[in-house]
Amino acid sequence: MRQLSKKTWGHVMTSEVYQQIFNISAVAMVIIQNDSLQTANKAFTELSGYNLTDLPELSFRNLIVPADLLNIIPEAFELSSFESYQKVYSFRLITHTHNVIDVRGIFSFLEWNHQPAELLQLFNSATLDSNLYETSLNIKNTAACRENDVKYEEVADSLPEVIFEMNNQGKITFTDQTAYRLFGVSEAEYQQEINVFDYVAPVEQKKMAEHIERILTGEELGISKYLLRKKDGSTFPAIIHMSRVIRDQKFIGLRGVLLDISEHKQAETQLNYLIQHDTLTGLYNRAYFETELNKRQQSKTLLGIIILDVDGLKLINDTLGHSHGDKLLKAIAEHMSINFREGDLLARVGGDEFAILLNDIDEYRINQLIGQFNSAIFEYNQTHTRVPLNISCGYVLGVGNNLSPGSLFNEADNNMRKEKLFHSQSNRSAIVQTLKKALEARDFITEGHADRLQKLVLKLTTSIGFPDNLKNDLRLFAQFHDLGKVGIPDRILFKDGPLSKKEVLEMQRHSEIGYRIAQSASELAPIAEWILHHHEWWNGNGYPLGIKGEKIPLACRLLAIVDAFDAMTNDRPYRHSLSFSEALAELKKFAGTQFDPELVNTFIEVISN
Template identity: 55%
Template structure:
């Protein structure tokens, strides 16, 4: 064969061979695909199916040729899917979708289909479809969708706000990427509004300065928890706790923040702080015990109540360290079972602390659910002592310690003895002692009388102070002979007291009465004893007062050495002037008494004033001037001095009305007082004093003249001077 012919044959056959080889390769390619490939004609009959289709459906190619693809379709809406594909084929469009498939063995899978026209140039000559088994992927996608739904529900239904946001290039919080529903509710913004904002838009202004430090810590540690305040859309400030986590999303640093509204927690903390402050400030002791009955908390007050300087000494200790052994046993036996049975106990208890101190406490114990205890202790020791004191005072006289009238009358009303006696006593001259020497001396007599009576009667008798100077004794099962002996013991005891205490003598009038069941009643018996006492008082009263006055005079003479010879000189001066004035004998007698007793009131003036060497202060002068009134009251109480009582009161009045205590003037002042005033002043000026030497007669006369018409009656001064110079005195 010629070369030319060979070339012609080669040019004709080689393209055919190459075409055949390409078709072969394409078929092999389709057969090797992991996807199912089906070609259908215009009647929707399968004219080709690759090997993958055989494997996925379980049908052989021979079984499939000439069949409709419907034999695989396991979709519940198969007709709708077929109609949709037919429409696409009508317009020569591609269709993609998932169709549930049915295998020959009855099994199934989900096929992902792509249906497309097969064209020869612009003409569609068949329809092809490619599909792959996406069952596993669909299951994963379904699971992902379910998980996403669960996450979305969790994301939106959690109690806390959750927000995802960017970080800016300069390290500040950036725009929100996602927020949950709680965040929208908390801050008052819609989701769309928040996604256009950043955390800086809702942080309270006072916290903005802390943001750089928070972000630095977050970038370093990848996690940070902090508290801050947020400002809502409606300008309401809410405290929040934020837990932020840094992670990478799509190659970018983002922050996931869980934001918790801690408003209630802050309120609880504030309340707890207030409660803690209240507990610490409380004067009541408070303690909390754990289930092992060990102390886990005490306030300062409880430590103080039990004598601990530092409350830390008690932490971890058993409550039993607070009490002595016997007290612990009593609490374990009597109190603890009640607390456990009823859940609480409240009561008063006298307790003895570890150091032996006896206290009275008001205790409240509450059992906690977890088995511990809360104890509140109030120290009522002082209150109990006061209550006991008030109770004591309600039945007793506070000065003498004897029972009082209320108790005595109650005892009389409760009397059920067939034989009973009463003694009634009264202190003679007590008012005179109080008025002259002061109540401190009178109180001594009252205490002495109480002691005399208590020591003179038996323990079965009720001794009471029933009035200012009155006492009474209730003697059950005592007859008249026994009571008479007791009365004598009382008088003997008074005598012994006066022997030992002669300065202020004690004088008691005693009366008694006895009932043997015949008397009408206890009150009549009391009246009988009282009447008997007053009869004795009338007999002894005058002599008692005289004895007291004499004692007062002796006391005055012993205390005031200035009066040595003063009364005698004063007596002579006033009598000489009285004679010169031709006064009556009665006036002279009164002047003699006045010269002797005009300063009797000084017995009531304290020694610190009476014997002071220097000048008296204003208060001391005021106190010294009281001696005129004290002397007046003493004279009123003594019958022998009653006639001169008014003179004693007024012997320091001045002629011009500047004297004391009444401020009367001129002849309103009794003559006796005007005479005594001149004589007393003259004797004082011509006598030595610790703070000055005596004046001469002429110097003293000069002073009298100077004060005539001011302090002294001028006519009496002239008469007195004439008398002095005429007699050479």
Template identity: 45%
Template sequence: MSGSADYSFADLVDLQELQKLQDTFSSTTGLATSVTLPDGTVLSTSGWTDFCASFHRKSVIGRQRCLESDREIFRAASQSDDFVIHKCHNGLFAAAMSIRVEGADLATLVVSQVFFEEPDEHYFRKQARELGFDEESYLEAVRKVPVVDKRDFYNNARFLGSIAKIISSLWLQNKRQKVLDEQLQYERNRMTTIFQNSGDAMRIIGKDFKIIDQNKQMELLSGVTAADAIGRLCFNSFHHPFCGTDRCILRRIQSGEARIEAQMEMARNDGRQIFVSLTSTPFIDEQGNVTGVIEIFRDITEEKQMEEKLRYLSLHDALTGLFNRAYFEEEMGRLTVARHGPVSIIVCDVDALKIINDTLGHDTGDEYLRAAAEALKKAFRTTDCVARVGGDEFATVLPSTDNEVAEDICSRIRQQVAEYNRQHPGIPLSLSIGRATTGDPAVSLSELYREADSNMYREKLLNRVSKHNAVIEAVMAALRKRGFITEGRTARLQSLAEIIGKAVGLSDAKIAELRLLARFCDIGMVGIPDRVLLKQEPLTPAEKLTIQRHCEIGHRIALTIPELSPIAESILKHHEWWDGTGYPLGLRGEDIPVECRIQAIVDAYDAITRDEPGRRALSAAATAQELRQWAGSRFDPDLVNIFVHDVLPQLGSGH
């Protein structure tokens, strides 16, 4: 509680009521009263005589004497617990009682302006002259000052002292009430500040379901301004699913629940749905009665969306949108043959995905996987659990599905794959499919899955060659479509490679590999972007490095295809030069396979003996000179000699 010095006497006293009290006392007793402050200021008066009011208080010297007297009587009263008698400097008597609260003297209640015996007119004539008053008028005022019995005066003084104590008590009560009021106002202001500046949306609803108040955040959350919301029914402003049900927030609070927490979806007036976290507590008045409810909302729409996204990601494959392996295994654990039989499992594996990743890049491989996923989605019902269970493997478990229905689904998968390939010519989409069905409760779904996977792998092995051939043909067709290779050039290169191989004395097996290399040495070009591969202007250093990558790409392709694996190393090294300045490994001399050294001469011969835009074909003599010029740097010099002396004459003037 604040100290008494924090408030003045006048702050906590009804001065009008005090004046009435003084007037009643003065009219009843004929005595003058006043209330004086510590500095001598007279706060209120009643029944004052002309002797004081019209003379002493109007004179400079007299007023100064009065002020000094008032201060003296205040000091005297403040040092006593009872009233004190004091004679003022102008010759009148007064009784005073301090109005004291908690040890602080706030004012003095004074009854004054009396004589206890007839006044000495000779003394007052002299005083009139000192103060500059007309003697006769001054004496006339003196004669009007009451002469009272000292005992009666003391009794009146005691009565007035009791009044002073009552005033002190009332002042203290008023002070305490004022402190409480100020504290209450402070708390109200603080709560209003918290309410209005809270980061959460808040509103107060009365027991009549009408909104009493809402803060700025509530306006932003609900889309309804305070002007439009206050006084309206709460459910017309911001509607939640509990409205009108036995879970009504206000009803539950009125029934005694102290705190309600919930998460829900709510509707704004503009129709937008948002997720909120709601905390509700009773709204209590100053008497402790529950008069409504305080609702605190926090927008958790983004959190909910993120939660749903995380939940979706925890159950789905991010690339294809199908269920993931974790969900598939959960589904496998949930189902039983005894309750859901017969049960079928279908397993699908994407063929040649590694080739696609190595040739066209992982982005294209991802598109290939998405295409496979779309084909599977179309073949199955939306309620079926179709999952990506591995990098290139998909599976589904089908309750209440017999062998015949499972076979129909496999047929639909093949139809969807065929339809995709019809609409997307190029590298064909190919799936190996395996299925297994059981109605025997003794067979676990894990065993059934292994059977389906084994059947899928068997199909993959049976069709491996044809599927690889299809991929190879698709890659070569893509290069032909881009104009990089032609059937005529491929045939020329194979024929020339065979002639050189025989001239060198290679075995039939090596010559067969030479022919294969001549056909597929540049298969890796399928992985080079058109903007680089088909560029007419000179290549930048970075673009040259991109072109050189075709050796590595072709090497990876060949390793994945059994038919090409024997020439995989030759595909990697067919651009190495005799002096070690080739690529990609910088091999030199006889470290370079002979097939690659022969292929280098074959490529060069075919290029310089055919007309090209801006360049005419060389003659036989010029061709020989050109090849000799590069012997020992680009080409194996021994092979160049054999080619010039033994092979070139066989080719004739038309090369």
């Protein structure tokens, strides 16, 4: 077990001092030994609702929500003799009144009555920040006496705060073990008459000197933030509370409590980033954009707002999946960052909408920037032909204090929507054409499957008197009934072997995907319903809606027979083709279940001739 030195350069800490540190701290503290609670401070009793007299009867494990025990046991209770032993866990504490409190606990190794034990400091998660500050305030006057006691010395040295004293010249006359760990120095190095300014970052030394002078004159400064320096030269933020030390009615120096707030600052920085930024693109979010717009509206400079909208994003998300849509959004954010000015504020203000706030801009320059951005998007589309970017853009210029923030933004948005309306159909058609090309590229797997279907289905329509005015739609249907397969992952579409149940369900989504694509393109809209129903069965066991009999559109019943026959008589990656007679036998077998029985007979008669 580690033995702590009790003597320092000028003073010897006493049990009374350490016990005072333990008792008055605003941080809830309890000492645990063999799962039993040995002692606790007032803050712990207030947090948990238990009295000190209750402690001997309590097992610490019974104070933790059972589901959380696995998070901190056994690791937290495997005591170590390492001097730097300290573990932090989040868990739920069960109070005396059976309420549950979310807490963060810091477990530290110490000796209690010459046996291994742990000091647990508990922070209520809901009030964590205030507790940290209160801790620094409450320990500010705790270094004065002359006796020794290992128990309370270890308690104090296990705290995250550094307790120190210095003389009027800034020479450190006392500190605790926590300081050695925090600043990366040994006790021997501290004994070499180290000055407090040796461990303050140069940029902060003047401020520290001014504060010391003010405190020595009797001024109460409370808590101050400083940037401190470790032995290796690295810096960290800290809060310090200092007060005068009076002995024999003389001011002999200052006493202080120091708390490293690096983790707090990191968490604060991360939280601020999340509050201000869009997590997908890394650009600012709408809330931050509006805040900055309000600020800049107070100026008299010329402001510009550009609104960008991704055309067809919903169609891409619905057909190819959100991962493809997300790639487009990230690509736009990347090109915005490259092609607009360094001081321009870039934000994602909606699902498919972006905004740029520009200072000191004129008509010529804003059009130049938009042209530069559009050129970058054009180049992107040359190398990303499967899912190109189509963007509508609108902008507005105005003197900051002449328009309200809302009206300036709305005008830019309205201008963007006018452009979107002007070419929305052409952009949707461009996306659909791209998807159709993707389907054609994949048709090699079935060696002209769509072309063969057109010929077969037209033969069948002639025999049943299918309306002539719908035959062109039927040709289109034969060609693009599987359009939705562009949204099915290649690992499923090109799988060499039978599909799993999960993969079958994924494959079945192509009917709905194709339906949504067809609805978005004027030339495919007439066959959208057919695409949706082309895998329905005569007996109602098909998908996606499970309709049956003559409720299934005639075109779908026709194509189902022709599609199945062509699939059976041509090789697939996972099986060889059937013979002509074997394929016809399969059609007869499933007539009345999968296929319209009358149409099966007609098809067999037509194909046999």
